[in-house]
Amino acid sequence: MGNADLRDLAAIRDVTFADIDGSVVAVDAHNWLYRYLTTTVKWTADEVYTTDDGMEVANLIGIVQGLPKFFEHDLIPVLVFDGDVTDLKADEVADRRAKREAAEERRAAAAERGDAVEAARLEARTQRLTETIHETTRDLLRLLDVPTVEAPAEGEAQCAHMAATGAVDHAGSEDYDTLLFGAPTTLRQLTSKGNPELMDLVATLDELGLDRQGLIDAAMLCGTDFNEGIHGIGPKTAVTAVREHGDLWGVLADRDADIPNAEAIRDLFMDPPAIDVDIDTSVNPDVEAARAYVVDEWGVAADEVERGFERIAESQVQTGLDRWT
Template sequence: MGNADLRDLASIRDVTFEEIAGSVVAVDAHNWLYRYLTTTVKWTSGEKYTTADGVEVANLIGVVQGLPKFFEHDLVPVMVFDGDVTDLKADEVADRRQKREGAEERRSAAVERGDAIEAARLDARTQRLTDTIQETTRELLRLLDVPIVEAPAEGEAQCAHMAATGSVDHVGSEDYDALLFGAPTTLRQLTSKGNPELMDLAATLDELGLDRQGLVDVAMLCGTDFNEGVHGVGPKTAVTAVKEHGDLWGVLDARGAEIPNAAEIRELFMHPPATDVDVDTEMNPDVGAARAYVVDEWGVAADEVERGFERIRESQVQTGLDRWS
């Protein structure tokens, strides 16, 4: 579902870090990592994160720059990684690949004509989570003793399941689909400047006068990662239509419209593949080993990560948390 669509409907409020201190947060790792990966590539010289044999590990800079804010505010990040891509999302993945390839062609053309600014801008759009990025990210997180969960399918669905079953306190994601997967509360902008936002499922449903299945039906009418929306139906129109006609099928019949695989998509949101997990929230980051891994083993410029590691060290001393063993 388009971010703007769901934001128009969701109950969202700003919260202070004091309000959420002590929380355990299931973070949509791919969402979070990709954000820091692309930001690093956009604003950092490639030589800072490229090995002698040409392997790019900008992700290591991104992780070290992004993690400290969790620690500084007494938050435990549980990084949840995507599992298998569902068949329903295959078209979306293919579309993203096509857009990335198009950006790569435009980037190459910009390099050829000497437009360094345009090339740098497009370089961020060509990034993908390579096997090396996946492996090195996990290893760095392990050295920093950050809990990792491998989802059976959609990472965001696993996050939502963990929050709904009480394994964690909140989901952490910049996307809005956590609502559709049933996350009671989702924290956005956790590692951005300023305070985070809290998206509340119960308050959203109460304000809209819908149950979660009704919200999923609204989302499908507008369009999700798994389906195109119905032409001419925006979020407010969708809410009114679902209330008037009872559910997704009633709306589709009334409009003479069709959503391919609608039953499967609806079921995926309502009962996504997810597993029960126990999370160990006691952390003992080995900052020295993590720094050696990033700087010595992978050749990342020390000045790009030194402050991040120092902030993690300072957090261990200043917060005095029981979980810092």
């Protein structure tokens, strides 16, 4: 739902880390990694994470800086990677590619005129998860003993399925589509400072007076990653219209409007491709091997990752002590 629109409807409350202590969280890896990747690129000189042959691995810094937040609060992250992109998302993917290309043109112009700040900002917006980033991310997570799952399609849908089936305690994403895909609870702000937020599906439906299908219908009227919305319909109007007319079809008929592939999109949200998984939560990071991989093998500046590795090591000691008390 133009994800920001769903923010106006979702039941979200602040929680403390003490509230979710010991939880297993299925994290949308693309969403999580991209946020740390772009932050690293924006604020770190590129020579710090670029190999001698020009390969950029800013993701390694992002991972080492991002994982301690989980470990220090006794959370087990399960990183869920996207699988095949559904045909219904082709327009969204093309739009993102076009925006990256436009940002790259503006970045080059900013660099040419000597505007380093603007160039860095735009460089962050041009980032994509390359084959090397995918490979090195999985290698580092394996060394740190972080469980991973390869989704058959949308990572967010797989996270939602894992939360709904009890394989994990919560989904974890900064976006809102986990709600539409049926995650009972989603933790947000896992890449931000401070405490997380918890988005609750049942509370959302109760507050709106809709079932999950009705919520999806309202989302589609506003627009999702898979479809354009109907002109003039915002989130609150969409909810009112679905209540009044019964479902998406009733609203479209009333407005003489159409959403291409509407039935397929509805079905995708209600029953997305996903797999059942068993998660081994006995995480035991090999910090020394991970440090050697990042610094020695990939040439990342040691001082950029040392504190992150220290925090990971310290968190494991503290977690062990906590479990004995």
